[in-house]
Amino acid sequence: MQGTQSVSDQLREHDTPLVSVVMPSFGQAAYIEESILSVLNQDYPRIELLIIDGGSTDGTVDIIRRHASRIAYWVSEKDGGQADAINKGWSRCQGDIVTFLNSDDTYIPGAVSRIVAAFTNNPSAGVVYGQARWVEQDGRPALETNTRLTPQEMLDGFRSLPQPAAFLRREAIERVGRLDPTFHYALDGEFFMRVLGNFEAVALPQVLATMRLHPASKSVATGTGFAPEILRIAEKVISSPTQYPLYHVDPVVVRAGAKVAAARFLFMNGEYVEALGALRAAAMATPRYRYQIVSHELPRFLARAVAGPRLYAWAAALRQRRLS
Numbered sequence: 235m236q237g238t239q240s241v242s243d244q245l246r247e248h249d250t251p252l253v254s255v256v257m258p259s260f261g262q263a264a265y266i267e268e269s270i271l272s273v274l275n276q277d278y279p280r281i282e283l284l285i286i287d288g289g290s291t292d293g294t295v296d297i298i299r300r301h302a303s304r305i306a307y308w309v310s311e312k313d314g315g316q317a318d319a320i321n322k323g324w325s326r327c328q329g330d331i332v333t334f335l336n337s338d339d340t341y342i343p344g345a346v347s348r349i350v351a352a353f354t355n356n357p358s359a360g361v362v363y364g365q366a367r368w369v370e371q372d373g374r375p376a377l378e379t380n381t382r383l384t385p386q387e388m389l390d391g392f393r394s395l396p397q398p399a400a401f402l403r404r405e406a407i408e409r410v411g412r413l414d415p416t417f418h419y420a421l422d423g424e425f426f427m428r429v430l431g432n433f434e435a436v437a438l439p440q441v442l443a444t445m446r447l448h449p450a451s452k453s454v455a456t457g458t459g460f461a462p463e464i465l466r467i468a469e470k471v472i473s474s475p476t477q478y479p480l481y482h483v484d485p486v487v488v489r490a491g492a493k494v495a496a497a498r499f500l501f502m503n504g505e506y507v508e509a510l511g512a513l514r515a516a517a518m519a520t521p522r523y524r525y526q527i528v529s530h531e532l533p534r535f536l537a538r539a540v541a542g543p544r545l546y547a548w549a550a551a552l553r554q555r556r557l558s
Contacts, residue, residue: 251353253281253346253401254329258319259337260288265446267297272340274304278347282306284327285337286319294337317413317421324412332402338446339398342367345442349401352436360406360433361426364442366396371447382437385430385480389471390487392464392495394423395435398443406433420463427467431478458503461496461512468492490516490523494531501535509535 255273259266273283285298287310295310302308307326313319320334331353335341345364352362368376379396387393410428417424429435468488475483493516501509513531517524 250280251330251350252328253278253331253350254324254327254333255281255283256320256323256327256332256334257283257285257337258288258316258323258334259285259290259294260319261290261292261294262337263290263293263297265338266294267300269335269337269340270297270301270305272342273335274301275343276341276346277344278350281346282327282329284308284323286313286323287311288313288315288319314415315418317415317417321412321415324407330404332404332407333400335398335443340444340446341398342440342442342444345399348438348440348442352438353401353403356434356436358434359403359436361395361400361402361429362436362438363395363400364438364440366399366443366445367441369444369446373446376447378441383430383435385435386482388427388430389478389481389483390491392423392467392491394420395426395430396443396445397422397426398445399441400426402429403433409433417463417466419459420467423464424467424470427471428478431471431481433480458500458505460499461505461508464492464496464499465489486520487522490519493519494523494527497531501538506535506539 257266257269257273262269270283270285273281283305285305285308287294287298287308289310289312298305298308298310307323309322313322316336323334324332331350348364349362353359356362363381365379365381367378370376379399381393381396383391383393383395406429410425410432413421413425415421468491471478471481471483472485472488475481493512497509497512497516500506500512513527517527
């Protein structure tokens with residue numbers, strides 16, 4: 235079932251940039267209303283919200299209907315997963331600036347206005363991103379990102395952007411393509427790898443969004459699914475380096491960096507032998523990551539193994555607050 239198109243029609247009558255937010259959803263009735271309101275209550279006047287629900291039966295549709303008059307488009311039907319849902323939304327959106335927000339994440343008040351101002355002040359930027367705050371299932375703050383990446387750091391470190399705080403110029407999607415639906419876990423990492431390989435990125439210091447940790451979230455429930463997809467991203471870049479003109483692609487370094495990143499996900503999910511094997515392979519391949527592995531990765535793994543994941547996360551959050 236889909237809602238009215240009148241919202242988008244009205245928004246297109248103005249000269250200021252239209253911002254399109256696509257919200258994929260499936261079975262998120264516990265969180266989606268907070269996510270919807272965080273978009274609709276932004277102080278920026280020209281936002282179109284499109285919700286692509288995968289056929290939820292948990293009350294999600296009733297929540298969407300309550301806000302249908304302020305939603306540009308919505309549908310609830312079976313789809314091919316998160317990437318497919320986002321791509322469907324992007325194919326319909328009209329915005330000059332485009333993003334997606336998962337239905338368990340939220341925007342901080344004023345986030346969109348800051349993003350639009352940054353795009354206005356940086357006309358060559360293809361992506362603008364702020365920082366994001368991890369929150370517990372009940373909304374209590376945990377950690378905050380502090381991400382400021384050059385394109386080469388994105389590739390060599392296999393770090394990703396704080397997805398809910400990242401917005402794209404429409405031209406970026408038109409050049410690099412939409413999300414790759416063959417990725418189910420690292421879909422945003424693979425996409426942003428393409429974007430930063432082709433476009434200037436601007437980082438903002440402010441926290442613009444929250445990311446919720448709960449048992450059903452991908453990073454908690456199925457974290458080991460990320461590891462093989464990170465290795466796939468590495469091979470994708472290595473096989474087609476000309477599609478990433480802003481990167482210097484050294485296959486040995488790229489593969490080693492991917493193994494270090496994959497090891498983090500494996501270790502977080504209790505795959506200790508596999509994680510240590512990935513770190514050993516990275517260290518053997520190139521000296522570039524040996525100091526990082528010995529001084530950062532292994533001590534962090536040991537601390538997490540001894541303290542347990544929840545105590546380790548609490549200690550990390552406490553340390554971050556003391557440093558901020």
